[in-house]
Amino acid sequence: MTRSFFAGSYGGDDAQLNDASLLECRICWWVYDPAVGDPVHQIPPATPFTALPPDWACPVCAGQRDAFLVVEA
Numbered sequence: 001m002t003r004s005f006f007a008g009s010y011g012g013d014d015a016q017l018n019d020a021s022l023l024e025c026r027i028c029w030w031v032y033d034p035a036v037g038d039p040v041h042q043i044p045p046a047t048p049f050t051a052l053p054p055d056w057a058c059p060v061c062a063g064q065r066d067a068f069l070v071v072e073a
């Protein structure tokens, strides 16, 4: 195995995502839903994952963006 991410994972590559992509934290399983945003970090609804600030992290466990897996692309 040379790949560290299974098929469908985010792997830090924004090109895999579209504006409606849901992403799940692989550490705590919290799901980022673009339709909801992230109230913890004052991210408004309708914010795609790719538009999150570079320093954004999981609001539950503070996992980094590249720890997120695509749930629905």
Ligand SMILES: [Zn+2]
Binding pocket: 025, 026, 027, 028, 029, 030, 058, 059, 060, 061, 062, 063
């Ligand atoms: Zn998390």
